[in-house]
Amino acid sequence: xxxxxxxxxxxxxxxxxxxxxxWRTFAQWKEELGPVFSLNMAGKDFIVLNTLEAAMELLDRxxxxxxxxxxxxxxxxxxxxxxxxxxxxxxxxxxxxRRATHDIMHVKALQAFEQHQEHDAAILVSNLLESPSxxxxxxxxxxxxxxxxxxxxxxxxxxxxxxxxxxxLEFIHALANASMxxxxxxxxxxxxxxxxxEWFPGAKWKRVAFEHQRKMEAMYRxxxxxxxxxxxxxxxxxxxATLLIEREAEYGLTEAQAIWLxxxxxxxxxxxxxxxxxxxxxxxxxxxxxQKRAQAEIDRVVGHERMPSLxxxxxxxxxxxxxxxxxxxxxxxxxxxxxRCMEDDWYGENFIxxxxxxxxxxxxMSRDPEHFPDPERFMPERYLNSDxxxxxxxxxxxxxxxxxxxxxxxxxxxxxxxxTLFAMIAGLIWAFDIRKAKDNAGDEITxxxxxxxDEGLVVxxxxxxxxxxxxxxx
Ligand code: HEM
Numbered sequence: 001x002x003x004x005x006x007x008x009x010x011x012x013x014x015x016x017x018x019x020x021x022x023w024r025t026f027a028q029w030k031e032e033l034g035p036v037f038s039l040n041m042a043g044k045d046f047i048v049l050n051t052l053e054a055a056m057e058l059l060d061r062x063x064x065x066x067x068x069x070x071x072x073x074x075x076x077x078x079x080x081x082x083x084x085x086x087x088x089x090x091x092x093x094x095x096x097x098r099r100a101t102h103d104i105m106h107v108k109a110l111q112a113f114e115q116h117q118e119h120d121a122a123i124l125v126s127n128l129l130e131s132p133s134x135x136x137x138x139x140x141x142x143x144x145x146x147x148x149x150x151x152x153x154x155x156x157x158x159x160x161x162x163x164x165x166x167x168x169l170e171f172i173h174a175l176a177n178a179s180m181x182x183x184x185x186x187x188x189x190x191x192x193x194x195x196x197x198e199w200f201p202g203a204k205w206k207r208v209a210f211e212h213q214r215k216m217e218a219m220y221r222x223x224x225x226x227x228x229x230x231x232x233x234x235x236x237x238x239x240x241a242t243l244l245i246e247r248e249a250e251y252g253l254t255e256a257q258a259i260w261l262x263x264x265x266x267x268x269x270x271x272x273x274x275x276x277x278x279x280x281x282x283x284x285x286x287x288x289x290x291q292k293r294a295q296a297e298i299d300r301v302v303g304h305e306r307m308p309s310l311x312x313x314x315x316x317x318x319x320x321x322x323x324x325x326x327x328x329x330x331x332x333x334x335x336x337x338x339x340r341c342m343e344d345d346w347y348g349e350n351f352i353x354x355x356x357x358x359x360x361x362x363x364x365m366s367r368d369p370e371h372f373p374d375p376e377r378f379m380p381e382r383y384l385n386s387d388x389x390x391x392x393x394x395x396x397x398x399x400x401x402x403x404x405x406x407x408x409x410x411x412x413x414x415x416x417x418x419x420t421l422f423a424m425i426a427g428l429i430w431a432f433d434i435r436k437a438k439d440n441a442g443d444e445i446t447x448x449x450x451x452x453x454d455e456g457l458v459v460x461x462x463x464x465x466x467x468x469x470x471x472x473x474x
Contacts (some may be wrong), residue, residue, distance in 0.1 A: 002038040002350040005029060005038040012040030015187070020454045022180075023334040023363035026050065030364055034372060036350060042189050045200070045356040047341075050364035055406050058347060059339060059360060063407030067151070068340040070357045073187050073194050075178035078209040081217060083260035086268060086337060087179065097261050100251045101412050103268075104240045105150065110416055112238050114310050116149040121423035122307060123157060125431045132469040139277045140270075141165050146420040147269025147413070151262045152223050153230075153239030165270075167219065172271045174212050176458050180335065181203040220263035240265055269413045271458045274422055278461055280425050283326060284434040286449055287378045294319050294380075294429045295472075308426035310419060316426065321380035323421050327403040329378050330452070330461050334363035336405055358446060365402055376449070432469040 007013040017039065018025050030050040039046040049055045058065050064158070068090040069076070076087030085097040103109065124142035128135055144165040145156040156164055178184050185205040187193040196203045198210065228245055230236035244251065244258040248274040253261065284291045295327060297318045302308045313320060346352065367375045372382060383400070404411035428434070436444040453463050 001045070001353075002036045002347075003033045004038045004040060005033065007040055011042050011357070014041050016173075017041075019454070021459075023361055023459075026335075026359075026361050027364040027367060030361075036347060038356075044189060045353055046359060047356050048359045048361055050361045051368060052365045052402055054347065055360045055365065055402070058345075058352075058358065059406035059409075062345070063409075064344060065074075066358060067341050067408040069409075070338050070340040071188075071191070072179060072184070072338075073191060074185050074205060074209050075175055077214045078206070079175055079178060079216075080260055080264065081256060082105065082212055084264045085261055086264060090342070090409075093257070096251055096253055097257065098412065099245075100244060100253065100261065101240060104238070104243050105412055105416050107415050110419060113150055113416070113419075114193045115300060116155065117146060117420050117423045118307075118309055119155060119157075120146045120149070120420070121427040123155070124424055125307065125427045128428075128432065129471055132471075133283065135467075135469060137162065137165075140169065140274045142424060143272075143277060143420070144168055144266070144270040146273060146424075150239060150269065150413075150416055151266040152227055152241050153237035167215075168267060168270055171212060171216050172458070174208070174266055176232050176271070178209070179337065198296050214343040217259060218387065219361035220259045222257050224262060230416045265413070267413075269417065269446060272332045272413075273417050274459075275330075275458055276326055276417070276421055277408055277424060279330040279332070280323075280326045281434060281467050282447060282449070282461040283329060283378045284429075285436050285447060286434070290322065290378060290380060291429065291434060292323055298426060298430050302426075302430065307421075308430050310423055312426065313419075313422050317384060318380060319426050319429065320422065321383035323425055324383045324400055325378055325380045326421070326425075327370065328366050330459075331362045331403040333364050333403070333405075334361070334366075334456055334459050336360035336362050337409070339409070360406065362402060362405075428469070431472060433472055434467055436468055437468045 005013055005016060007016060025174070026048050027050065028299060029048075035049070035051040036054050037048055037050075049058065069087055071077070071089075072087050076082065076084055079088055082088065085094065085101060088094050088097075120142050123145070124138060127138040127141075131138070135207055141156065142163060148154065148156050148164070149466065156162075164211065166412075185193075194206075198207045214242050219316065222243055226243070227236055227239070227241040231242060241262045244253065244262060248258070251258075253342065297316055298308055301315045302312055308316065308319075339360075341352050341354060341356045341358060344352070344354045352358075366372065371374055401410065401414070404414040436446060445465065449461070452459050
């Protein structure tokens with residue numbers, strides 16, 4: 001087995017793993033235990049992968065036996081009724097769901113969403129011009145709307161739709177905490193607890209989980225029925241839901257699976273994209289020179305008369321590199337989504353037993369000076385050719401894709417998220433100077449680059465009240 005911190009008899013390392021920011025603790029343990037180490041949680045083996053090399057070797061090259069997810073009783077089985085593409089086991093059901101999602105989210109199909117994405121970016125800019133201090137709800141709303149478009153073909157543009165965003169957020173928090181072995185209820189470690197009845201004292205986790213399932217399934221059913229009605233009256237726009245309805249027989253999904261598939265895609269794309277936007281705002285406050293250089297590129301290529309569009313992406317290499325750096329500097333899913341090893345295996349001299357839970361520590365990978373010299377520095381240049389004139393964003397799979405995971409279960413929304421982020425970030429840089437906020441005495445507040453909001457699975461920088469958007473309009 002890979003080296004492990006010494007723990008208690010029977011319980012192993014169960015009390016040594018912090019509930020918050022475990023990825024930071026694991027990155028520190030890497031210094032002592034090495035790039036791959038193991039943990040024992042009351043008899044369950046966990047293997048933490050802290051380098052890109054280890055993650056690429058196991059999760060990518062050997063993905064045949066590393067593409068399963070561990071059993072997630074609360075998040076996968078109860079909350080998502082065993083129908084979440086992100087939680088279910090590797091096999092026929094997952095393949096069917098993944099195929100349907102891929103059919104709408106592969107790079108070519110995404111052109112159909114360009115207008116949606118540019119529209120959401122314009123709404124974000126306009127909302128921020130109207131109320132620059134309310135960027136928390138505006139950013140979350142924009143990110144949620146973008147994921148809603150790909151799932152259901154419509155924007156969340158009305159003020160009433162803030163309620164959809166709020167309901168989704170509540171659900172995301174529950175799901176994210178339950179999906180991460182270190183924050184999940186004890187039932188994940190002691191599965192026997194699943195048989196405790198809902199009314200039993202101490203079984204609140206189960207009551208709450210079923211409550212989420214009932215609420216969310218009803219809501220997602222309603223969204224899908226709305227799309228069905230739109231198809232009937234000829235107003236439906238292409239999206240995952242129209243595909244699921246129109247090609248129902250071809251995909252062979254049950255009604256519940258189709259309902260949850262569209263819902264989970266909306267959920268999976270909302271807070272992750274929002275988190276990247278928060279990190280972007282923080283980086284702009286802390287690294288004003290980067291902001292100026294990105295503004296200069298946009299002013300030169302796009303000018304002041306119109307907002308940047310997705311068409312401009314190929315001509316704005318610095319902005320594109322900046323977006324990659326946002327995702328490296330503060331990866332939104334720092335401990336990835338757990339995997340399960342399906343056969344006994346060896347990594348070098350280390351034995352990895354069948355059934356071990358694999359945690360890719362994306363955070364530690366993002367801090368590896370071998371790949372990212374001076375890792376705490378926000379430096380888009382690291383993704384650019386040194387020759388400025390021929391500036392081209394480097395595309396090494398190893399160093400660019402890792403914030404989205406690995407191998408066969410890599411994020412389904414990777415390309416879509418990158419386009420949404422481009423439309424929104426280019427729009428924000430074009431429209432605003434993003435600067436430090438001031439306290440009551442008029443002194444600038446310097447936000448911490450490490451403070452973050454840890455929601456279990458999804459984590460993002462905590463930049464609230466530390467930045468302000470100022471319109472660049474003359
Ligand atoms: C910056 C934004 C995003 C980040 C950082 C992110 C990150 C991730 C990560 C790390 C995983 C786990 C992959 C693995 O196991 O190796 C994942 C899975 C997933 N993501 Fe994303 N994601 C983002 C945006 C999106 C969007 C916009 C969507 C859809 C609209 C989406 C849909 C999914 C789905 C469905 C899965 C589960 C895939 C599976 O288990 O087969 N994500 N994402």
